[in-house]
Structure formats: structure tokens, C-alpha cells
Amino acid sequence: MSACREHAVVGGFVQEMIKGANVSLAALSENVGSVIVGLGWASPSGEGDADVSVLLLDANGKVRSDADFYFYNNPVAADGSVQLLGKTPTEGGSEDRIVFDLTAVPSDVERIVVAASRYRGARFGELDDVRMTLGDAAGEDLLRFSIDDADSVSAVIFGELYRRAEEWKFRAVGQGYDIGLAGLATDFGVDVDDAEETDATSAAAVLEDASGDEGADTTVAPSSQATLEAVPAPRPPADEPAPRKPAARPRTAKKKVTLPKVAVKTLAENDSWRQARLFPVSALKSDRDREMRATSVLLSVMAQVPEFGRRLTAGFGAPSGRMETFTEVSLPHGDTPRRPDGVIRVERAGKLWTALVETKTNGNPLKAEQVQAYMDIAARRGYEAVITLSNDVALEGTPLVDVKIDGRRKHKVALWHLSWAEVAHQAQMLIRHEGVGNAAHAWLLQELLHYLQHENSGCHGFQNMGPAWVPVRNGIDDETLCQGDPRALEVVESWERLIRQVCLRLGGELGQKVLPVQRTRRGTDPRARRGLLADQLCLDGRLYAELRIEGTPGVLAISADLRTGKLRTSMEIPAPEQGYPLTWAKRLVRRLAEAPADLHVETLVDGETGGPRGTLERLRPEPGDMLPKDGGVRITGFRLSLLKGMGSGRGNAESSFIRSVDDAVQRFFTTVVVHLDGAPSRRTGVR
Numbered sequence: 001m002s003a004c005r006e007h008a009v010v011g012g013f014v015q016e017m018i019k020g021a022n023v024s025l026a027a028l029s030e031n032v033g034s035v036i037v038g039l040g041w042a043s044p045s046g047e048g049d050a051d052v053s054v055l056l057l058d059a060n061g062k063v064r065s066d067a068d069f070y071f072y073n074n075p076v077a078a079d080g081s082v083q084l085l086g087k088t089p090t091e092g093g094s095e096d097r098i099v100f101d102l103t104a105v106p107s108d109v110e111r112i113v114v115a116a117s118r119y120r121g122a123r124f125g126e127l128d129d130v131r132m133t134l135g136d137a138a139g140e141d142l143l144r145f146s147i148d149d150a151d152s153v154s155a156v157i158f159g160e161l162y163r164r165a166e167e168w169k170f171r172a173v174g175q176g177y178d179i180g181l182a183g184l185a186t187d188f189g190v191d192v193d194d195a196e197e198t199d200a201t202s203a204a205a206v207l208e209d210a211s212g213d214e215g216a217d218t219t220v221a222p223s224s225q226a227t228l229e230a231v232p233a234p235r236p237p238a239d240e241p242a243p244r245k246p247a248a249r250p251r252t253a254k255k256k257v258t259l260p261k262v263a264v265k266t267l268a269e270n271d272s273w274r275q276a277r278l279f280p281v282s283a284l285k286s287d288r289d290r291e292m293r294a295t296s297v298l299l300s301v302m303a304q305v306p307e308f309g310r311r312l313t314a315g316f317g318a319p320s321g322r323m324e325t326f327t328e329v330s331l332p333h334g335d336t337p338r339r340p341d342g343v344i345r346v347e348r349a350g351k352l353w354t355a356l357v358e359t360k361t362n363g364n365p366l367k368a369e370q371v372q373a374y375m376d377i378a379a380r381r382g383y384e385a386v387i388t389l390s391n392d393v394a395l396e397g398t399p400l401v402d403v404k405i406d407g408r409r410k411h412k413v414a415l416w417h418l419s420w421a422e423v424a425h426q427a428q429m430l431i432r433h434e435g436v437g438n439a440a441h442a443w444l445l446q447e448l449l450h451y452l453q454h455e456n457s458g459c460h461g462f463q464n465m466g467p468a469w470v471p472v473r474n475g476i477d478d479e480t481l482c483q484g485d486p487r488a489l490e491v492v493e494s495w496e497r498l499i500r501q502v503c504l505r506l507g508g509e510l511g512q513k514v515l516p517v518q519r520t521r522r523g524t525d526p527r528a529r530r531g532l533l534a535d536q537l538c539l540d541g542r543l544y545a546e547l548r549i550e551g552t553p554g555v556l557a558i559s560a561d562l563r564t565g566k567l568r569t570s571m572e573i574p575a576p577e578q579g580y581p582l583t584w585a586k587r588l589v590r591r592l593a594e595a596p597a598d599l600h601v602e603t604l605v606d607g608e609t610g611g612p613r614g615t616l617e618r619l620r621p622e623p624g625d626m627l628p629k630d631g632g633v634r635i636t637g638f639r640l641s642l643l644k645g646m647g648s649g650r651g652n653a654e655s656s657f658i659r660s661v662d663d664a665v666q667r668f669f670t671t672v673v674v675h676l677d678g679a680p681s682r683r684t685g686v687r
Contacts, residue, residue, distance in 0.1 A: 014141050014142065014143060014144055015028065015142065015143040015144070016143070016144055016145075016146075017143050017144065017145040017159075017170075017172040018145075018172060019145075019147075019172055019173070019174040020171070020172065020173075021171070021172050022169050022170060022171040022172070023143065023169065023170055024164075024167060024168075024169050025134075025136075025142070025161075025167075025168045025169065025170060026167060026168070028136070028142040028143065029136040029138075029140065029142055031136045031137045031138050031317075031384075031412065032102065032136050032137070032168065033101070033102055033103045033137060033319060033351070034099060034100065034101050034102065034103075034136075034137040034317050034318070034319050035099075035100050035102065035134055035135065035136060035137070035142075035161075036097060036098070036099055036100075036134070036135045036136075036137075036139070036315070036317060037097070037098045037099075037100065037114055037132065037133070037134050037135075038095045038096065038097050038098075038132065038133040038134075038135075039052050039095065039096045039098075039114070039116050039131075039132050039158060040090060040094065040095035040096070040129065040130075040131055040132075040133070041094075041124075041127040041128065041129060041130045041131070042090075042127065042128040042129045042518075043126070043127055043128065044128060044519070048122065048126055048127050049087075049094065049118075049548075049550075050096075050116045050117060050118045050119075050122075050124070050127070051071065051072055051096075051116060051117055051118075051119065051181065052071070052084060052096040052098060052114070052115070052116045053069070053070060053071040053114075053115050053116065053117065053181060053184070053185070054069075054070040054071075054082050054084070054098060054112060054113065054114055054115075055068060055069055055070075055112070055113040055115070055185070055188050055190070056068035056070075056081075056082070056105070056106075056109045056111075056112055057109065057110060057111040057112070057113060057188060058108055058109065058110060059108075059110050061111070061188070062188055062189035063188055063189045063190055064108065064109070066190050066191055066250050068109075068190075069185055069188075069190045069250050070082050070084060071084070071181065071185075071250070072084070073250060074250060076307075076310075077104075079104050079106070079320065080101050080104050080310065080319070080320020080321070081100065081101050081102075081104040081105045081106070081320070082098065082099075082100060082101075082112075083098070083099045083310065083311075083314045083320075084096070084097075084098050085097040085098065085099060085311075085314060085315050086513065087513050087515055089500065089503075089515050089516050089518065090396065090518070094515050096116070097315060098114065099314040099315065099317070100112065100161065101319045101320045101348070102161070102168050103319060103348060103349055103351075104319070104320055104348070110162060110163050111160050111161070111162040111163075112160060112161040112162070113157055113160045113173075113188065114132070114157070114158050114159055114160065114161075115155060115156060115157045115158060115184055116155070116156055116158065117154060117155035117156075117177075117180055117181035117184060118154050118155070118180075119154075119180070119181075121154075122154065123150075123151070123152050123153060123154055124147075124150030124151070124153055124154070124156055124176070125150055125151040125152055125153075127150070129146070130146070130147045130148075130150055130156070131144060131145060131146045131147065132144070132145045132147075132158040132159055132172075133145075134159075134170060135317075136317065137317030137318075137319075137353075137384065138317060138384060138385070138412040138413070138414045139316070139317060139385075139414035139416065140412065140414070143170065145158065145159060145172040145174070147174045149174075149176075150176055151176070152178065153176030153177055153178050154177065154178060154179070154180045155176070155177035155178075155179065155180055155181060155183070155184045156174070156175070156176050156177070157173045157174070157175045157177070157184070158172075158173065158174065159171060159172050159173050159174075160173055185250070190250060191250075192250055277447060277450065277451070278444070278447040279293070279297045279447055279448070279450075279451040281293075281451060281454045281456040281457050282456065284456045284457070284458075287361060287362050287364060287458070290361040290362055290456075290457065290458040290459075291341060291359050291360065291361050291458075292327070292328070292341070293457075294359060294361050294389075294420075294451075294452075294457060294458065294459050295327055295341040295342045295357060295359045295389075296327050296342075297448060297451055298389075298423065298448070299325035299326075299327060299342050299344065299357070300325065301444050301445065301447075301448045302323065302325055302344070303323050303324060303325045304441070304444055305436060305437075305441045305444055305445060306323070306437070307430060307436050307437060307441070308426065308427065308430060308436070308441075308445060309323045310323075311426050311430070312418070312423070312426060313344065313346065313355070315416075316355065316384075316385050316387065316414065316416050317353075317384065317385070317414065318344075318346050318353045318355070318384075318385075319346055319348040319351075319353055320346075320348065321346045321347050321348030321349075321353075322346070322347045322348075323344065323345070323346050324344075324345050324347075325342060325343065325344050325345075326342065326343040326345070327341065327342050327343075328341075329342075329343045331377050331381070332377075333373055333376070333377055338373055338374065338377060340356040340357060340358055340374055340377075341357050341358055341359040342356075342357035342359065343355070343356055343357065344357060344387070353384050354378075354381075354382075354383040354384060354385075355378075355383065355384060355385040355386065355387050356374045356377065356378055356383060356385075356386045356387070357386075357387050357388075357389065358370060358371060358374055358386065358387070358388045358389070359388075359389045359390070360388075360389065360390035360391070361390075361391070361420075361457070361458030361459055362391070362458035363391050363458075363463055363464050364390070365390070365392070365400075366388050366390055366392075366400055366401050367401075368401045368402060368403065371386065371388060371401045371403055371415070372401075372403045372404065374386045375403050375405070375413055375415060378413045379411055379413045382411055383413065384413065384414065385413060385414045385415070385416055386413060386414075386415050386416070387416050387417070387418060388400070388401070388415070388416070388417045388418070389417075389418050389419070389420065389423070390417075390419065390420070391419060391420055391421075391458075391459070391460060391461050391462055391463055392417075392419060392462060392497065393419045393421065393422075393461070393462050393497040393500050393501055394417040394419070395493060395496055395497065395500075395526070396526050397525065397526030397527050398493060398526065398527070398530075400417055403415060419461055419462065419501070419504075420452060420459035420460065420461050421460075421461030421462065421501045421504045421505065422504060423452065423459075424449060424452045424453065424459075424461070424504075424505075424508065425504040425505070425507065425508040427445045427448055427449045427452070428449065428508030428509065429507075429508060429511065430445055431445045431446055431449070432508075432509075432511060433511030434511075460652065461501050461504075461505075462494075462497045462498055462501045462658070463651060463652035463658060464494075464650055464651050464652070464658075465491065465494045465495075465498070465650040465651075465657055465658065466490055466491070466494050466650065467490075467650075468486075468487035468488075468490035468491050468494075469491060469494070469650035469657070470650060471487055472485075472487050472488055472490075472491045472537075472562075473562055473648070475487075476537075476538075476541040476562045476563060477562075477563070481537075481538045482538060483534075483535045483538045483539070484535070485534075485538065488534040488535075488537050488538050489530060489531060489534040491534070491537065491543075492530050492533045492534045492537060492543070493530060495543045495545070495560075496516075496530070496545075498658055498661060499516050499545045499547070499558075500516060502547070502661065502662055502665050503515055503516055503547060505662065506547075506549070506665060506666070506669065510549070512549055512550040512551060513548075513549075513550040514547055514548070514549050514550070515547070515548050516545060516546065516547060516548075517545075517546035517547065517548050517555055519546075537562075541561060541562045541563040542559055542560065542561050542562065542563075543559070543560040543562070544557070544558070544559045544560075545557070545558050546558075547665070549669070549673070552571070552673055552676065553571075553573045553574065553676050553677060554571045554572050554573045554574070555571065555572070556569065556570075556571050556665070556668065556669070556673065557569070557570045557571065557572075558570075558661065558664065558665060560646055560657075560661065565645055565646055565648070566643055566644070566645060566646065567643070567644050567645070567646045567660060567661065567664045568641055568642070568643050569641065569642050569664050569665060569667075569668035570639055570640060570641035570642070570668075571639070571640050571668075571672070571673060571676075572604065572637050572638070572639045572640075573637055573638055573639075573640070573676060574636070574637045575604075575635050575636055575637045575638070581627050581635050582623070582624055582627065584635070585619075585623040585624060585626040585627060586623045588601075588623075588626075588638060589616070589619060589620055589623045591675050591676060591677070592616055592640075592672070592675055593675075594671070594675060595616055595671055595672050595675060596616070596642065596671055596672075597615065597616055597617035598615055598616070598617065598642070598643075599615065599616040599640060599641070599642055599671075599672060600613060600614075600615060600616075600639075600640070600641040600642070600643070601613065601614060601615070601616055601619055601626060601638060601639075601640055602638065602639040602641070603626050603627070603628065603635055603638055604635065604636045604637040604638060604639055605628055605633045605634060605635055605636060606633065606634045606636060607633075611626075611628050611633070611635065612625060612626055612627065612628060614626075626638070640672055642664070642667065642668050642671075642672065644660070644663075644664055644667075645660070646660040646661070646664075647659055647660040
């Protein structure tokens with residue numbers, strides 16, 4: 001989950017760990033019933049990544065069963081003790097977050113191993129700033145462990161949580177493995193099945209061999225259309241008992257998602273009939289109505305669909321337990337009682353975790369005085385958190401609201417923020433890609449998603465570039481915008497919020513990880529980085545971003561040129577390691593048979609000068625035109641680009657800048673990227 005903590009709780013000392021060191025969690029914080037672990041890294045190219053895994057071990061140092069192995073194909077423990085929340089962007093790369101409810105860990109589990117592994121032959125030495133952090137349930141970071149000697153290993157055990165005399169402790173391990181995820185899991189007693197991965201690799205090799213001849217124009221039929229002669233298995237004797245079906249083993253090859261069934265034909269007489277909705281939106285007239293309805297709808301679904309409620313609260317340090325939600329609660333505050341929009345309470349083992357909820361819709365900003373009052377109330381009443389929801393997207397180092405924390409208070413309250421786009425993203429991931437417990441829960445989530453996406457709900461995510469947008473555009477047009485202008489910094493921050501929202505929307509549609517790429521040095525201050533980008537905007541009038549989409553052969557780049565009013569979406573794909581350049585050119589043109597005719601294709605070569613370029617329409621009859629005249633020049637790859645005009649408005653209307661950026665990314669992915677080798681297919685319709 002990509003929820004953002006926009007304001008740190010009472011500042012504390014973050015303990016730097018060294019390899020082999022251990023520490024008691026209780027010595028660091030009183031609030032360690034749940035802990036949040038983050039595994040992070042940065043990549044110079046923006047493309048490096050790794051997958052996290054968790055193993056629960058008994059007194060013998062082995063898993064009790066294969067179910068104690070948690071990774072991308074098994075991300076959540078049934079008892080709530082472990083939940084892999086997925087990746088969230090950071091200033092230098094990305095971070096995987098894991099929530100451990102230590103009160104729910106079975107008594108016969110003595111150690112919890114936290115590890116990560118790379119894939120496709122990649123090594124940890126190719127990544128920068130490999131580190132692990134651990135925070136308490138209030139969201140305060142307690143310790144950090146950096147690994148500087150990963151080098152050529154493909155898997156790393158970062159650390160382990162273990163029991164000593166009913167007390168939980170942490171040990172910094174930093175042990176490298178050269179055998180990948182499957183080998184690491186096997187060492188701890190997991191029976192791993194990699195047959196799916198092997199079969200997929202073999203099939204890919206067959207297709208490559210079939211299409212790799214120089215000048216070959218033969219089209220290979222998809223594997224689903226191929227027919228093979230079936231060989232019947234020998235029948236066992238009648239008196240022989242049927243063999244026992246072997247227990248299912250964890251597959252380290254990522255599981256496939258079943259395509260949704262075809263929609264049932266409607267019984268309506270005509271298109272003007274509208275289905276009855278559980279959460280109607282037609283009667284919403286005022287902002288207050290929208291806020292009250294949105295809060296009640298969301299909190300009720302969270303309470304009724306445990307998978308969804310747990311996903312939204314786990315990242316805030318909430319335990320796994322029975323959840324109840326409330327709206328319009330009156331709480332004393334001086335002479336005038338306060339009425340937060342909602343309250344979330346989770347009970348586990350007789351203990352309560354409580355969060356106050358403040359909601360804004362329709363682009364309305366959060367009010368600092370309101371949030372401050374709720375933080376004060378939460379601190380006095382012993383509540384754990386205040387959660388704000390709005391269309392805005394919080395950025396690291398730039399809080400949406402500034403609140404003051406009384407350091408004299410022993411009880412700590414964490415302030416967290418969710419955008420409505422993040423809520424919709426989590427609902428999409430569950431019902432369209434990962435699955436929920438039963439059909440009724442899926443229907444409730446579908447109704448919630450329909451509500452959030454309706455134009456009357458006011459829950460549309462980030463939808464306004466801010467008051468600085470028009471003055472900055474005008475200043476770029478007439479060349480009067482100077483470096484250091486604070487309005488340029490506001491536009492850069494809005495651009496970053498927009499890109500993060502584009503990632504959420506596309507990732508929710510695809511069921512894939514989509515993250516913004518940050519090419520910054522370790523330790524770079526977020527505000528300083530945005531300041532440099534603002535100065536660059538003043539110089540060249542361009543906004544630039546890169547998106548990393550899991551499974552694609554390159555990084556999707558988007559550039560907004562405010563001088564010309566053009567948006568450029570592009571992707572650089574590397575040249576194959578084997579074969580002939582003419583074969584590469586023909587194969588690429590065949591792959592792009594359904595791509596737009598105005599797609600620009602540029603051949604990348606060694607050196608500063610670029611290679612041949614042209615539109616797909618011109619290159620289709622003559623793919624050889626993509627090759628340099630000088631046959632001795634080495635081709636390094638190809639750049640594919642689409643250009644379109646961008647909207648000028650700052651809001652979310654049809655002609656707005658925000659809408660044009662979203663549409664440009666969607667169009668490039670659905671018409672270009674999906675046709676490339678290794679790209680994810682459209683599991684659901686991308687609008």
C-alpha cells in the first residue's frame with residue numbers, strides 16, 4: 001500500500017545497526033505490538049528491483065509448513081501476523097513494506113526471517129543504498145540497517161525478529177545467497193515448485209528459435225492454438241488404491257491471474273435504464289453531503305470486507321483483528337465538541353487500536369486547525385492515529401498540513417494520509433487481480449469502486465495543478481520566469497503528485513507494479529531535489545518523469561514541453577544480444593503491426609549522434625531503413641515515441657493538462673507497450 005505518513009511523530013533516535021548486532025524492540029519503543037519493516041534500494045538506471053519474502057521458523061530453524069513462506073504468491077497470513085504491502089516510491093527508488101502483528105504470531109514460531117531476492121540473473125551489487133528500516137505501530141522509525149557488501153549475491157537475508165524470554169528482539173543479519181529465492185526458501189525447509197517457471201522459459205526459447213532466422217517472415221502461432229498428440233496414461237490395477245495427491249508447493253514463478261468472465265447480458269429494455277446501486281450518488285449536491293457519504297461508504301466496506309479493511313489499515317500499524325467503524329462521533333474538545341468524519345477501531349486480544357478520520361472531497365484542501373484539533377484529541381484519549389483522506393497526494397518531505405506535536409506527552413499519535421486514488425487502487429487490485437474471500441465481498445468492493453469513480457462522488461484523486469500553473473505557463477511563454485521563483489516549485493510538486501496518481505491508476509488496471517523512477521543520489525533531500533527540477537523548468541520549459549512498469553522491457557518516459565504545448569511518451573528498448581540487425585528491425589515492425597502509424601521509431605547507436613528515425617507508417621514497407629548506413633556502427637536499441645497536444649487548463653476538465661497526461665500514458669501503453677516482448681497483457685480493459 002502506498003499510503004504516506006505526511007508528518008513524523010515525536011522525533012526519536014533511529015538506531016544504526018551493524019551486521020550481527022541485536023537489540024530488544026521494547027528498549028526502543030513501548031508500541032511494538034505491531035512493527036512496520038521496510039526493505040529499500042535504489043538503481044542508477046531506474047530499472048533495478050527485487051522481491052521481498054518472509055519465513056516463519058520453529059525451534060529447529062525450519063518452517064512448520066510451506067504456508068510459513070510469504071512472498072508475492074502468498075502475501076498475507078490468515079491470522080494477520082504477516083502482510084506484504086507491496087512497493088511504495090521513495091526519493092531514490094522504491095521500498096517494500098511489511099507489517100508484522102507480533103501479538104498474532106503463533107507461539108511455536110521462534111524466528112521471523114526477512115529477505116529479498118533478485119531475478120533473471122540480476123545481483124544485489126547492481127543496486128545502491130540497500131537497506132532495511134523498522135518502525136513501531138505509531139509509524140516512528142526505530143532502527144536502520146544498511147548492507148554495503150551484497151556484491152554478486154542474488155538473495156539477501158536482511159534481518160530476523162526472534163523471541164527471547166517472551167520478548168521480541170531484532171538481529172541485523174546481512175547474509176548473502178547465490179542461489180536465488182527458490183534456493184533460499186529450500187534451505188529453510190520449504191518445498192518449492194519451479195515447474196511453471198521452467199515451462200515458461202522453455203516455451204519462450206522455442207518461440208525465439210522459431211522466429212530467429214535471418215530474414216524470416218514466418219509467423220509463429222500462439223501456444224494456445226498449437227495441437228499436440230495426447231498420450232494416455234496407463235491405468236492402475238483395479239485393486240490398487242488411488243495415489244495420494246501431493247500437497248501443493250509454493251511456486252516461485254509469479255502466479256497468473258484468470259481473466260474476468262464475460263459480462264452477463266442485461267435485462268434492461270434500453271440503455272436509458274440504470275441499475276440500482278448500493279451507494280447512490282445522484283442526490284449528492286453539496287460538499288458536506290459528499291464528505292459524509294464518502295466517509296460512510298468507505299468505512300462500512302472496510303468493516304464488512306476484512307481483506308480490504310486490513311489492507312488500508314495495516315500500513316498504519318493497526319493490528320489484525322475485529323474492526324468496527326463509526327461516523328459523526330462527538331468528542332469533547334474545550335468548550336466546543338469536535339465531530340471527526342469517522343472513527344476506526346480494531347480489537348485484538350482485549351486491546352483497542354483507534355484512529356480518527358478526517359475526509360475531504362471534490363478537491364477541497366485539508367484544514368490545519370481541524371487536523372491539529374484531532375491530533376490533540378487523539379493524544380489525550382490515547383488513540384493511535386489520525387488518518388486524513390482527500391483528493392491530494394502527499395509527497396515525501398512536503399506535508400499537506402503542518403501540525404505541532406507536544407513532546408512532553410508520553411503517548412504518540414501518528415498522522416497518516418490517503419488519497420482517494422490510493423483507495424480506488426487497492427479496491428481494483430483486490431477484485432480484479434488478487435481476489436477476495438467470497439462473491440458478496442467482491443460485489444461490495446465493485447460497488448465501492450463504482451461510487452468512487454462516479455463524477456458526483458468528488459473522490460477522483462488529484463485534479464488541480466494549483467494557482468501557480470497559469471502564471472508559470474505564461475512566464476515560460478514570454479520568457480520572464482526566473483530561477484528561484486517559488487511558483488515553479490509549486491508546479492514541480494503538482495507534477496510529481498500527478499505522476500504518482502498516474503502510476504496508481506495504471507497499476508490498478510494492469511495488476512502490475514507501476515512506480516515513478518527517481519534518479520537521485522543517496523541522501524538527497526526531497527525539497528532540494530524539487531528545487532533543482534524547478535530551476536530546470538525555468539531554463540528549458542519542460543516537465544519530465546519516468547515510470548517503471550513491471551514486466552516491460554524499458555522505462556516509460558513522459559515529457560511535457562510547456563513551450564510547444566506537446567506531450568511526448570517514449571520507451572527505449574535494448575537491442576537483442578544475438579541475431580542480425582535486419583532481423584531485429586523486421587521483428588520489431590511485426591510486433592508493432594497494430595501500433596499507431598504516427599509512432600516515431602529511432603535507432604539508438606554507440607556515440608552521441610543518433611541513428612535513423614522515421615514514423616512506423618514509413619518504416620512498415622521498408623524495415624531496413626531503420627539500419628545505419630555505416631554497417632560498422634553498433635546498434636544499442638530503439639526508441640519508440642508518440643507525440644500529442646497537451647491541455648492547458650489546470651483542473652480536470654476534458655481539455656485540462658491533467659487529463660491529457662493521463663490519456664497520453666494510457667494510449668502509449670495500450671497501443672505500443674503491450675505489443676513489445678515481455679510486456680504485461682491487458683488483464684482488464686484499460687480505458
